[in-house]
Amino acid sequence: MTAIAAPRRVAVEETAAAGTxxxxxxxxxxxxxxxxxxxxxxxxxxxxxxxxxxFVYTGAFGASQGFEQLIGAKFLTFILPVSIVNASLAGSVAxxxxxxxxxSGYLRRLQAMPISRLAIVLAPMLVGALLxxxxxxxxxxxxxxxxxxxxxxxxxxxxxxxxxxLWGMAFAGYAVATGLLAGNAxxxxxxxxxxxxxxxxxxxxxxxxxxxxxxxxxxxxxxxxYVLEAMRSVLIDGWQLETLAAGFGVIGGLCLLASLWAARxxxxxxxxx
Amino acid sequence: MPAAxxxxxxxxxxxxxxxxxxxxxEVSELVKRYAPTAKPAVDGLSFHxxxxxxYALLGPNGSGKxxxxxVLATLLAPxxxxxxxxxxxxxxxxxxxxxxxxxxxQETGVDAAARGHDLIVRHARLLGMTRAAAATRAxxxxxxxxxxxxxxxxxxxxxxxxxxxxxxALALTGHPRVVFLDEPTTGLDPISRQELWERVRRRRAEGxxxxxxxxxxxxxxxxxxxxxxxxxxxxxxxxxxxxxKRTVGGDVLTIEVDEPDGARTAAVLAAVHEGxxxxxxxxxxxxxxxxxxxxxxxxxxxxxxxxxxxxxxxxDVFRHxxxxxxxxxxxxxxxxx
Ligand SMILES: Nc1ncnc2c1ncn2[C@@H]1O[C@H](COP(=O)(O)OP(=O)(O)O)[C@@H](O)[C@H]1O
Ligand SMILES: [Mg+2]
Numbered sequence: 083m084t085a086i087a088a089p090r091r092v093a094v095e096e097t098a099a100a101g102t103x104x105x106x107x108x109x110x111x112x113x114x115x116x117x118x119x120x121x122x123x124x125x126x127x128x129x130x131x132x133x134x135x136x137f138v139y140t141g142a143f144g145a146s147q148g149f150e151q152l153i154g155a156k157f158l159t160f161i162l163p164v165s166i167v168n169a170s171l172a173g174s175v176a177x178x179x180x181x182x183x184x185x186s187g188y189l190r191r192l193q194a195m196p197i198s199r200l201a202i203v204l205a206p207m208l209v210g211a212l213l214x215x216x217x218x219x220x221x222x223x224x225x226x227x228x229x230x231x232x233x234x235x236x237x238x239x240x241x242x243x244x245x246x247x248l249w250g251m252a253f254a255g256y257a258v259a260t261g262l263l264a265g266n267a268x269x270x271x272x273x274x275x276x277x278x279x280x281x282x283x284x285x286x287x288x289x290x291x292x293x294x295x296x297x298x299x300x301x302x303x304x305x306x307x308y309v310l311e312a313m314r315s316v317l318i319d320g321w322q323l324e325t326l327a328a329g330f331g332v333i334g335g336l337c338l339l340a341s342l343w344a345a346r347x348x349x350x351x352x353x354x355x
Numbered sequence: 356m357p358a359a360x361x362x363x364x365x366x367x368x369x370x371x372x373x374x375x376x377x378x379x380x381e382v383s384e385l386v387k388r389y390a391p392t393a394k395p396a397v398d399g400l401s402f403h404x405x406x407x408x409x410y411a412l413l414g415p416n417g418s419g420k421x422x423x424x425x426v427l428a429t430l431l432a433p434x435x436x437x438x439x440x441x442x443x444x445x446x447x448x449x450x451x452x453x454x455x456x457x458x459x460x461q462e463t464g465v466d467a468a469a470r471g472h473d474l475i476v477r478h479a480r481l482l483g484m485t486r487a488a489a490a491t492r493a494x495x496x497x498x499x500x501x502x503x504x505x506x507x508x509x510x511x512x513x514x515x516x517x518x519x520x521x522x523x524a525l526a527l528t529g530h531p532r533v534v535f536l537d538e539p540t541t542g543l544d545p546i547s548r549q550e551l552w553e554r555v556r557r558r559r560a561e562g563x564x565x566x567x568x569x570x571x572x573x574x575x576x577x578x579x580x581x582x583x584x585x586x587x588x589x590x591x592x593x594x595x596x597x598x599x600k601r602t603v604g605g606d607v608l609t610i611e612v613d614e615p616d617g618a619r620t621a622a623v624l625a626a627v628h629e630g631x632x633x634x635x636x637x638x639x640x641x642x643x644x645x646x647x648x649x650x651x652x653x654x655x656x657x658x659x660x661x662x663x664x665x666x667x668x669x670x671d672v673f674r675h676x677x678x679x680x681x682x683x684x685x686x687x688x689x690x691x692x
Contacts, residue, residue, distance in 0.1 A: 099455070182466070186465065191464040194428045196482070
């Protein structure tokens with residue numbers, strides 16, 4: 083090895099791409115997905131449905147004093163958590179975004195680059211989380227503007243947002259796992275229709291005690307029930323630790339399970355086989 | 356040697372990269388199977404590509420070209436074999452390989468809603484370029500690939516040829532030392548194909564190693580420095596186009612006779628009957644053989660309509676080593692470029 087040869091080796095070495103930090107990788111991928119979301123109609127459709135719950139059901143039942151006596155609260159306050167839970171379904175975009183990249187082949191292109199496999203999956207999950215918080219906050223803000231009051235003040239609002247984020251990320255994890263397993267957008271879309279029983283086989287329009295027996299039985303095994311009840315408790319009744327513990331316990335556990343499942347499936351999808 | 360100089364040298368020795376003499380791609384005994392019980396898609400492939408060399412894997416559909424590219428581009432895990440790309444092991448150092456390669460897969464993977472310019476910029480930034488450097492690189496590549504105007508348009512408005520060019524541009528974004536192109540010209544019209552060849556040759560001049568796959572004989576013939584013919588996941592023969600043609604031996608005489616079914620002619624000449632009144636005969640020296648062939652046909656009472664003499668083509672090579680046909684570029688349809 084002579085001293086003269088060294089500089090030539092340096093010149094060759096320099097042609098390797100430097101790569102970027104993990105944070106920047108996530109940032110670059112994130113900004114791309116956010117731009118995609120901004121022009122995707124589904125982003126707005128879900129928000130519309132959430133607002134539909136708020137406006138239309140309040141329009142229908144909100145003026146009935148008999149109904150408010152039955153549920154023991156202002157109808158608007160009672161229905162707001164339903165709207166927020168629905169808004170949190172937006173977390174499923176994480177799955178949709180990943181599947182569309184899987185289908186287009188863009189995912190493979192990324193896999194041939196010096197990028198962390200985790201960043202590739204984390205970016206859409208973060209987009210899902212951002213969308214959940216943004217939509218839940220928007221619905222919450224609208225609710226307050228329309229006259230919702232929180233029995234536990236600002237802290238209660240934070241609790242509602244935290245519950246919506248957990249619910250949203252549980253759904254995001256589910257959407258990512260089923261979407262990647264299915265490998266195509268149509269099946270992934272079909273899998274998210276599980277939201278229908280989740281939102282409606284629950285104390286959605288009446289407290290649990292007032293439901294018919296079969297619906298009560300279904301509500302008991304539906305995690306959404308505990309999320310709705312926890313949100314209502316802080317908005318309507320004040321701090322009820324047992325209800326809160328049930329809400330956070332159920333949805334926290336579910337979120338953990340869904341995330342683990344998503345991580346497992348994503349790991350298999352992005353691994354070399 | 357002064358201490359500082361020695362340190363400098365040692366440091367770079369540790370990160371030693373292939374010099375001009377070391378191969379840019381070195382594959383030995385590569386095996387890839389998709390299922391434990393299935394026949395391997397790649398079955399003991401060995402070859403190497405040097406810097407500034409264009410190597411073509413030539414084979415029909417299903418011969419294992421794409422799985423080979425997949426393994427080399429760190430997308431698939433091999434079942435056996437040793438793969439060095441730009442001096443790094445594709446299995447144990449995938450990221451080191453990924454920093455040095457550019458890949459254009461058989462199916463272009465881009466989101467249709469993206470704009471060409473944005474796509475290259477993002478690609479460049481992920482490879483570590485600054486925002487400004489990425490923008491410059493994107494403009495440069497769009498210019499070179501005749502996409503300057505299309506750069507601001509969404510990909511769904513691009514033609515197949517434009518997508519292919521963008522794909523190649525993306526593969527070259529990070530100034531890679533090694534480029535993988537999986538059937539880069541399949542589906543392109545003859546002019547686009549030749550323009551793409553020209554751009555690939557430019558990379559060779561810059562010292563880039565190019566591994567491409569193709570099912571077009573003309574493409575391998577015109578573009579590749581060396582060709583490996585693959586079938587059923589195995590390398591059947593390897594060499595320059597001329598070397599390969601020489602293995603077939605002689606020239607090819609194609610004779611049309613005035614016999615509705617050329618079977619008798621074929622029998623008389625001990626030649627290959629191509630159907631109809633056409634017979635194909637391989638000889639060492641076409642010029643010397645011609646009079647004798649005509650004499651023998653005349654003696655058998657067979658009337659000759661036409662005779663054509665051709666040097667062996669890669670198709671002949673392919674026929675010899677694999678026993679099948681490959682796709683041809685319809686060069687005759689090509690307008691004068
Ligand atoms: N994802 C896959 N799963 C299972 N088998 C595959 C897969 N991809 C390719 N193969 C098999 O590998 C072989 C060669 O792959 P192919 O991509 O068709 O080669 P080529 O690129 O030369 O056309 C084929 O027999 C094909 O069936
Ligand atoms: Mg292929």
